[in-house]
Amino acid sequence: MSEFLFLGIDGGGTKCRARLRDAEGNLLGEGAGGPSNIRLDPDLVWTSILTACREALSQAGLQENDLGRVRAGMGAAGAGQRSAVARLLSRQHPFASFVIDTDAHTAWLGAFEGGDGAILIVGTGSCGYGVVDGQRRYVGGWGFEISDEGSGAAIGRDLLRRVIWAYDGRIPATPLSNAVLGDFSNDPEVLVDWVGKARPSDYARYAPLVLEHAHQRDPLGLELVRHAADEMAQIAMRLLDLGAPALCTFGGLAEPLRPWLPPPLQQLIVPPRADAIDGAVLLAKTSQSGGRNDCTGL
Amino acid sequence: MSEFLFLGIDGGGTKCRARLRDAEGNLLGEGAGGPSNIRLDPDLVWTSILTACREALSQAGLQENDLGRVRAGMGAAGAGQRSAVARLLSRQHPFASFVIDTDAHTAWLGAFEGGDGAILIVGTGSCGYGVVDGQRRYVGGWGFEISDEGSGAAIGRDLLRRVIWAYDGRIPATPLSNAVLGDFSNDPEVLVDWVGKARPSDYARYAPLVLEHAHQRDPLGLELVRHAADEMAQIAMRLLDLGAPALCTFGGLAEPLRPWLPPPLQQLIVPPRADAIDGAVLLAKTSQSGGRNDCTGL
Structure with a gap:
């Protein structure tokens, strides 16, 4: 024993x-x-x-x-x-x-x-990581303020920025932007106060709403989801360029974003062993x- | 008396x-x-x-x-x-x-x-404001986190995000990204620690360096300055669309960004009375x- x-x-x-x-x-x-x-x-x-x-x-x-x-x-x-x-x-x-x-x-x-490969975590934050020939490489994952592209927090913050643009009249309002502004009593001051206290996880709570509107072809929802998928793809491409033969994805947003990735990337995503x-x-x-x-x- | x-x-x-x-x-x-x-x-x-x-x-x-x-x-x-x-x-x-x-x-x-017109302030933050027929309109200026497009703080944060991208290998390094990473001992952890304590005015301190590199045709510097000018233009265009016949600009970045604006916008900028x-x-x-x-x- x-x-x-x-x-x-x-x-x-x-x-x-x-x-x-x-x-x-x-x-x-x-x-x-x-x-x-x-x-x-x-x-x-x-x-x-x-x-x-x-x-x-x-x-x-x-x-x-x-x-x-x-x-x-x-x-x-x-x-x-x-x-x-x-x-x-x-x-x-x-x-x-x-x-x-x-x-x-x-x-x-x-x-x-333990074999060559890369993972991509996309949830509240995002991070790419791969090991090739024993060499470790992080791509992204340096935090909400200057990194974490494609993450739920990034999607939520981009959403609120565009809600403000729509309020200002810089871009057309959409059902999504109207719904979110409505949550803040149609008052940008209320939204700005909320932002003053918001943490990444608070922003990330908007990601499901954005996905839902994207599936209803809301122009703003489509733009935000496409942008998040593009940023997720940029991290994935770098990991593949570094020599990773395949990718596994994790996190609550990985599956919802997957169909929005370029098909050549989707084909390289494998289930984790x-x-x-x-x-x-x-x-x-x-x-x-x-x-x-x-x-x-x- | x-x-x-x-x-x-x-x-x-x-x-x-x-x-x-x-x-x-x-x-x-x-x-x-x-x-x-x-x-x-x-x-x-x-x-x-x-x-x-x-x-x-x-x-x-x-x-x-x-x-x-x-x-x-x-x-x-x-x-x-x-x-x-x-x-x-x-x-x-x-x-x-x-x-x-x-x-x-x-x-x-x-x-x-007191006459019809609009102003655009571009410094550490940014804000557009116009009065037409007695109607007041703010465009932008809702704060660093979700607004203040084209501002020094926004330029600085975008710069650091791209410095991280260059470090990760997601985009090519340039003299500008190398200079900034060098300021952080070429260690992204040092950069991330700095970001954790940074205020908008700290980010804004990078704006002159970005402008300087843009004038030396650094690809990253060019991209960041063009992006800031585009965002400044978007605010200006909205103010003009609302009926403002002319624009006055204020703030430390208004003059440096002015030559990067589309000529039809530049022509509508007048000196303040x-x-x-x-x-x-x-x-x-x-x-x-x-x-x-x-x-x-x-």
């Missing part, structure tokens, strides 16, 4: 998911915990991780002292930020080993099982070191 | 300027005070206003008790915000009358001496009421 077990952890802003497999890849158990964005307080993040882990252990009929033979891998948003990783790794953990990498990296590991949690299992397995507090690839 | 005097006040974020004229329009004196953005503490704003006013009064050889025959007009950024105006007007003032309006309105009043402070004098003169704490046009 001294054989290693492998735990994959997916660390997100609202929850933490964990999956335990044995060396042969058999599923032993799964669990969930609280927020585990690694920019949060490290004690909170560790509590979330260990809650998810212990639930998976308990499902597997294992005990607390089995933690010592668990090799854990975690994919987490924000793990590209060295200071956040250092803060997390400043705490003791009970595992045989613990490695952490970006959520993009574990998504890629799962999707291509495994999810990001199994990508994290693979991260745990392939990490060379068995020591504590390792942090590879950063 | 019971004849009214007319005081024009230009209220800005860093200083307050005042000019005193008699009923015939003769210049009696000028003065300056501290910050008078009306979103600031009203007691501070009134101190700035009265400092500027007393300096002008003293230049004119007048006394404190002459304040009672001064009719004052003020143009101020933020005066479109009713709550800020109400806060300012909650304090007593020593004038025979006091009226306040937006800085765009007093700029227009000065530029066209008077400045915004004399626009505020006109505001004081033409306001119907002599009572206290009047706030016209809002």
Whole structure:
């Protein structure tokens, strides 16, 4: 019973998911915990991780002292930020080993099982990531203000900009622009006040409405969705130019935007072989070191 | 000596300027005070206003008790915000009358001496404003996040977005993108950290560099300046479509962008007849009421 077990952890802003497999890849158990964005307080993040882990252990009929033979891998948003990783790794953990990498990296590991390929995440934000011949490349994903093209937040902000243009009379109003201005009592001051407090996730809530109007051939809806798809395509093309033979897409907007991509791109999108949690299992397995507090690839 | 005097006040974020004229329009004196953005503490704003006013009064050889025959007009950024105006007007003032309006309105009043016309302000932010047949129209100027097209802040943010694209390999690097990335130690993480703290005025500081590279035919510089001029033109065209016979431009970027506008637009740009402070004098003169704490046009 001294054989290693492998735990994959997916660390997100609202929850933490964990999956335990044995060396042969058999599923032993799964669990969930609280927020585990690694920019949060490290004690909170560790509590979330260990809650998810212990639930998976308990499902597997294992005990607390089995933690010592668990090799854990975690994919987490924000793990590209060295200071956040250092803060997390400043705490003791009970595992045989613990490695952490970006959520993009574990998504890629799962999707291509470590082979050449690229992923494109399009949700509230957007990010492209590929690995070719062991070389990692990020394309996009540098944040809402100057990056995250094609994302829900970008679509929402572009929408509100055009709603203002329509109010000013710079472009024709459409059913979509009228509907949104109506939400703000037809008063741009109310809209501007809302913008003053809006976060990317607030803007992103408009993406489904934009898609819905685009499907009803609203000119503004069509323009915004086409623009988002063009920007998503630009990121995808760069990843392919870097040598990625195929693409996997993730995030709530990837599927809705897919039919708007140029057909030669659509044809290169393949289903992921495994999810990001199994990508994290693979991260745990392939990490060379068995020591504590390792942090590879950063 | 019971004849009214007319005081024009230009209220800005860093200083307050005042000019005193008699009923015939003769210049009696000028003065300056501290910050008078009306979103600031009203007691501070009134101190700035009265400092500027007393300096002008003293230049004119007048006394404190002459304040009672001064009719004052003020143009101020933020005066479109009713709550800020109400806060300012909650304090007593020593004038025979006091009226306040937006800085765009007093700029227009000065530029066209109350006649039909439109103004376009392009600096850190941007804003279009016109009055035709007594009807006021704002075009643009709804803030950095979803408006202020063609402004210095918009140029700077677009620049940084493209610097990231060049870093990612999505577009070719140029001398301009290389120079800017070099300012951030060639590290996009450093750039992203900067963006996290940047205000519109920080982005706007890149506008002169973009213009300089555009004049050296840098492809990225050319694209950004052309785009800003197109957006400035879009605002100008809307104001002309609304019936404005001519345009006056203000702000640090108006002159540099002017040669990039379509010639038919350039031909409609005329010099202002008077400045915004004399626009505020006109505001004081033409306001119907002599009572206290009047706030016209809002």
